[in-house]
Amino acid sequence: MADNSADHPRFVWRGDFANAELNGLHAECFEHALAGDDWWKQVNTFSLGWVCLRLSGKLAGFVNVAWDGGVHAFLLDTMVPAPWRRKGYARRLVDEAVVNARLSGCEWLHVDFDAHLRDFYLQACGFVPTDAGLIRLRQD
Numbered sequence: 001m002a003d004n005s006a007d008h009p010r011f012v013w014r015g016d017f018a019n020a021e022l023n024g025l026h027a028e029c030f031e032h033a034l035a036g037d038d039w040w041k042q043v044n045t046f047s048l049g050w051v052c053l054r055l056s057g058k059l060a061g062f063v064n065v066a067w068d069g070g071v072h073a074f075l076l077d078t079m080v081p082a083p084w085r086r087k088g089y090a091r092r093l094v095d096e097a098v099v100n101a102r103l104s105g106c107e108w109l110h111v112d113f114d115a116h117l118r119d120f121y122l123q124a125c126g127f128v129p130t131d132a133g134l135i136r137l138r139q140d
Contacts, residue, residue: 015052
């Protein structure tokens with residue numbers, strides 16, 4: 001029997017990635033020009049953790065879990081490219097983030113999102129709506 005394990009999705013808490021592949025994923029998912037950000041330094045400096053999704057060895061999804069150093073964690077940059085959407089991968093990224101934030105001692109996991117993602121976060125992932133506030137600090 002052939003080993004098809006390379007075809008199975010792998011979700012890894014604090015998984016390895018190259019800056020170039022995460023920059024490419026971010027540009028594709030958020031539809032902007034390719035940047036040269038140092039994601040590895042950023043998440044290792046400011047994040048509780050992150051989850052990488054790999055399909056056949058390729059980075060196919062990512063979510064960052066920032067935190068306040070205490071009991072609050074924050075989901076940022078949930079990414080799955082268009083060809084792999086609607087297959088449950090984004091929900092599994094969030095599930096892995098929830099489990100690991102809880103295991104790390106966090107009491108709350110926050111997320112903000114655009115209106116078109118409301119059903120995903122509230123229904124598929126189990127977040128509840130809250131009152132919140134926002135000030136736009138930069139006008140482009």
